Structures are given as structure tokens and as C-alpha cells.
Amino acid sequence: NRDAGYFISILGICADLRGDYERANQYNLELIEFGEQTGDKYKTAVAQGNIGLTASMQGDYHTAYEMTKQSQILFNEVGETFGSAASLINLAYIDLQLSPARAPQAFEEALIASREIESAPYLLETLVGVAEVYLNSGELERAAELVGLTRSHPSSNSDVDMRLKEFEPKLKAELAEDQWDALIEKGASLKIDDAIDQYLAQFS
Numbered sequence: 001n002r003d004a005g006y007f008i009s010i011l012g013i014c015a016d017l018r019g020d021y022e023r024a025n026q027y028n029l030e031l032i033e034f035g036e037q038t039g040d041k042y043k044t045a046v047a048q049g050n051i052g053l054t055a056s057m058q059g060d061y062h063t064a065y066e067m068t069k070q071s072q073i074l075f076n077e078v079g080e081t082f083g084s085a086a087s088l089i090n091l092a093y094i095d096l097q098l099s100p101a102r103a104p105q106a107f108e109e110a111l112i113a114s115r116e117i118e119s120a121p122y123l124l125e126t127l128v129g130v131a132e133v134y135l136n137s138g139e140l141e142r143a144a145e146l147v148g149l150t151r152s153h154p155s156s157n158s159d160v161d162m163r164l165k166e167f168e169p170k171l172k173a174e175l176a177e178d179q180w181d182a183l184i185e186k187g188a189s190l191k192i193d194d195a196i197d198q199y200l201a202q203f204s
Contacts, residue, residue: 045074085113120155128163148187
């Protein structure tokens with residue numbers, strides 16, 4: 001029944017949080033089977049996305065990309081725009097590792113999808129990845145300003161914090177401390193839409 005699907009999903013999430021990735025995958029495979037048996041494409045998409053995240057955490061970016069892409073396609077089929085946008089964000093982050101040349105376009109797609117659903121937290125999470133695109137292209141000041149924006153914005157959440165925790169040390173190592181502080185302060189006054197428009201004008 002419907003409750004059984006939610007229960008399996010919660011078990012998978014708990015296993016992931018404990019770092020028990022093998023068990024998490026077992027639960028998510030059960031959820032895929034449950035979704036297929038009941039015709040619930042949404043739960044199948046959730047499970048595929050969870051497997052993708054687990055694979056990404058383990059450094060298996062090929063599996064992560066494949067499962068996350070399948071998840072995104074299913075979310076589209078059922079009209080779940082938030083799930084689709086979240087999948088596009090995860091795909092863009094996977095591309096930073098798997099195919100850096102493709103990452104700028106992937107983040108463009110994630111920004112557009114997140115803007116369409118008017119999700120500030122999704123946009124902020126995506127902009128942390130955009131900052132890494134800027135870093136990879138040598139545009140350190142723009143990257144740092146985006147860190148300042150995403151750090152200070154009231155819609156920032158734990159997902160944004162997680163992305164910042166992973167990214168900030170890479171960028172901070174490239175800048176003098178006084179330069180870093182000045183750019184973070186400057187970025188705090190940026191508006192999300194202006195940051196997006198600037199990126200799209202440069203990379204689209």
C-alpha cells in the first residue's frame with residue numbers, strides 16, 4: 001500500500017545518513033520494485049534519485065549520472081516539477097566531477113528549471129555550483145561573490161550549507177584573506193536574479 005512505500009523510503013534515507021550505503025541501496029531497490037508493481041512512477045523516481053545520490057557520495061559518478069537522469073525523466077513524466085528541478089541540480093553537480101566541460105550548460109538548465117518553480121533554496125544551491133564553474137574558468141572574484149550571496153540569503157538551507165562546506169575551501173585557498181572578506185561582503189548585497197542573469201548572459 002501507499003504507506004509501505006513511504007516506510008521503505010524512510011528506511012533508505014536513514015541508512016544513507018548512517019553511511020550504510022549498501023543497505024540504503026537495498027531499500028531503494030525495494031522502493032523501485034514497489035513503484036513498478038503499483039504503477040507509482042513518483043516513488044520509482046524518488047528511489048532512483050536516492051541511488052544516484054548514494055553513488056555520488058561513493059564517487060561512482062557514472063552510476064550517479066545514469067540513475068539521476070532516469071529519475072529526472074520520470075519526474076517529468078508525472079509532472080513533478082520540483083523533483084525534476086532537484087534532479088537537474090544533482091546532475092549539474094555530478095557533471096563537475098564527471099564532465100566539467102558540460103557543467104556550465106547543466107547549471108544553466110538547473111537555474112532555468114529552479115527559476116520556473118520560483119524556488120529560492122534551489123536557486124541558491126545551484127548558484128554554489130555556478131561559483132565552482134567560475135572558479136574553474138579562473139573568475140575567482142565572481143565565485144567569491146556568489147559564496148557571499150548564498151551564505152547570507154535568508155532562504156539558504158541545509159542543502160546550500162552542505163554545498164558551501166564542500167566548495168568554500170577550494171576557493172578560499174586561492175584568495176588572500178582580506179580579498180576574501182571583501183568579496184564575501186560585496187556578494188551579500190547581490191540579488192539572486194542579477195546573479196543568474198549575469199551567468200546566463202555569459203554561458204548560455
